[in-house]
Amino acid sequence: MSGCLAANSVEQETMSDNRYLFKRGQTWWVKVAVPRSLRQELGFDLRQSLKTQDIDEARQQRDIVLKEFRAQIATAKKQRDQGRACKAVAGEGFEIIAREDFSDVTYLLEVKAPLLAKAAKPGQFVIVISHDHGERIPLTIADFNVVRGTITLVIQAVGKSTREMQQICQVGTMLHSIVGPMGIPSHLGAQKVVCVAGGLGVAPVYPQLRAFKQSGAYVIGVIGFRNADLVFWREKFEKYCDELIICTDDGSVGVKGRVTLGLEMAMDKHADIDRVVAVGPPIMMKACAEATRPRGLETIVSMNPIVVDGTGMCGGCRVTVGDGIKFACVDGPEFDAHQVDFDDLISRLGRFRKDENEAMSVWKKAVGAV
Numbered sequence: 001m002s003g004c005l006a007a008n009s010v011e012q013e014t015m016s017d018n019r020y021l022f023k024r025g026q027t028w029w030v031k032v033a034v035p036r037s038l039r040q041e042l043g044f045d046l047r048q049s050l051k052t053q054d055i056d057e058a059r060q061q062r063d064i065v066l067k068e069f070r071a072q073i074a075t076a077k078k079q080r081d082q083g084r085a086c087k088a089v090a091g092e093g094f095e096i097i098a099r100e101d102f103s104d105v106t107y108l109l110e111v112k113a114p115l116l117a118k119a120a121k122p123g124q125f126v127i128v129i130s131h132d133h134g135e136r137i138p139l140t141i142a143d144f145n146v147v148r149g150t151i152t153l154v155i156q157a158v159g160k161s162t163r164e165m166q167q168i169c170q171v172g173t174m175l176h177s178i179v180g181p182m183g184i185p186s187h188l189g190a191q192k193v194v195c196v197a198g199g200l201g202v203a204p205v206y207p208q209l210r211a212f213k214q215s216g217a218y219v220i221g222v223i224g225f226r227n228a229d230l231v232f233w234r235e236k237f238e239k240y241c242d243e244l245i246i247c248t249d250d251g252s253v254g255v256k257g258r259v260t261l262g263l264e265m266a267m268d269k270h271a272d273i274d275r276v277v278a279v280g281p282p283i284m285m286k287a288c289a290e291a292t293r294p295r296g297l298e299t300i301v302s303m304n305p306i307v308v309d310g311t312g313m314c315g316g317c318r319v320t321v322g323d324g325i326k327f328a329c330v331d332g333p334e335f336d337a338h339q340v341d342f343d344d345l346i347s348r349l350g351r352f353r354k355d356e357n358e359a360m361s362v363w364k365k366a367v368g369a370v
Contacts, residue, residue: 028058030065041146076147093174102232105157114149122207126180135161140204154203160359188215190275198224201280213240220266224259228252260287289337299337303328
């Protein structure tokens with residue numbers, strides 16, 4: 001009954017003083033029902049933990065959160081009514097509408113792709129071709145926004161094609177093609193989860209972390225960077241983390257050390273963690289798997305092998321999991337970390353290094369790059 005009242009009169013403040021508040025365990029939360037016409041974009045309701053057990057403190061925080069929720073609903077309604085949802089025109093590619101450079105090698109692209117944004121789930125990826133003669137590049141979806149009709153990609157310029165994209169992919173230009181979303185979405189259902197990510201893995205773990213929080217889980221984020229200058233999305237993570245541990249190699253911010261140190265800190269503090277999710281370089285994911293193995297703690301990793309066709313036909317993305325072979329593009333990309341043969345994965349990732357170096361050399365000469 002109260003849920004229906006909230007949905008039908010979001011703007012009225014004539015109900016009891018505890019309106020929009022509810023308890024999960026001992027913690028107070030705010031919840032606002034979303035108008036039926038906007039539920040496809042925003043979900044059935046908007047909710048956020050106030051991280052307090054005190055009712056008076058919860059009441060004080062409630063109005064601030066309600067104001068944010070109502071602004072979000074109003075923005076969604078305005079964009080829907082004005083028909084501002086993005087539309088990719090057939091044959092013209094996918095427009096880049098925003099770009100942000102996090103460092104000299106890491107950059108973000110926000111791309112118009114309304115159908116992809118509508119279909120995307122945490123943990124999935126896309127295959128991108130930047131121009132008509134470009135290479136197929138698998139990229140995990142770092143974020144998606146149904147209202148804006150966009151997906152967000154965070155890319156590290158490590159090879160010829162990603163270096164080329166770094167130069168040519170500017171706001172207003174087009175990506176030749178995007179195929180996806182691909183892969184099996186992340187499985188939620190945990191009550192208390194640690195999401196661990198290092199370097200570029202910080203971006204793709206974000207949608208998973210957000211989804212866990214929105215499903216009601218207690219979320220501990222552990223993110224790692226080389227130094228403070230490379231830290232990005234801190235505010236986004238703080239919004240959805242009950243606890244956030246930042247690790248840096250040089251100690252310039254947060255804890256000095258690798259993400260495994262942050263993971264150990266979280267596990268020592270919380271005996272009731274029921275899942276760890278790790279995303280990042282294979283050596284980092286392997287270290288996380290070894291850290292959780294003695295505790296018998298369920299650990300999921302997102303694999304990043306070589307992907308070509310993305311349909312399981314080429315076999316390039318095969319990984320050894322337990323006694324069998326899996327294909328990351330159709331069976332994953334997420335697998336039980338304690339079953340993955342990381343040494344085999346690391347070896348396979350270096351298989352084409354010579355060809356990659358030659359391609360980079362030829363490209364540098366062609367464009368006069370240093």
